[in-house]
Amino acid sequence: MEKPEAELLINHFSHPHPLKLVSFKPPSTLNRLTCSACTKQASGVIYTCDSCNYCLHKPCSKMPQHFKHEADSHTLSLLAAPPYPEGAFECNACGTKGTGFCYHCENCHLDLHTVCAFLRSSVKSNAHKHALNLCFESPYGDKA
Known part of the structure; x- marks a missing residue:
């Protein structure tokens, strides 16, 4: 099955040039290409700018x-x-800094990593008998 032509070349809001779909295997050097959205190492099927x-x-x-x-x-x-002027944000979900894409609320100054934004709100684990719920602030007040 061939890929639709529209999927091979896209215009993305985040970048001024067209992006081309390629299969990419990272070189074994220190100069690694990172995804501008999630800031993880680029590999597999990616869109890249010529x-x-x-x-x-x-x-x-x-x-x-x-x-x-x-x-x-x-x-x-x-x-x-x-x-923010410093070029980084602090994720309100995990508490770590981010420099890639972020989900942002202008009114509340809420910022989320793209990965954190799509975490499930509840998970069941063998490590605990109750469901674990995702919290965006400490459930223990100032004690934690």
Whole structure:
């Protein structure tokens, strides 16, 4: 089955040049290509720019630009870069810094890594008899 022509070359909101779909195997050197969205190492099927050193994993290229998340009453917007002058954000879900794409609420200053934004809200684990629920603030108040 052939890939649709429209999928081989895309225009993505995050980049001014067209992106081409390629199969990419990372070289075994220190100069590794990273996905601009998730900032993980690029490999497999990716979109890349012929004009510059920009790439997106295929799934990262398909993230919705706006969506509702249970952590906020507003619609979150996908930003191609953190909205802060220092070029980084602190994820309200995991507490670590991010420099790639982020889901952002302008009103509440909520920021989420793209991976954290799509975590399941509840999981069952063999390590604990009850379901574990995803929290966006400590359930223990100031004690934790």
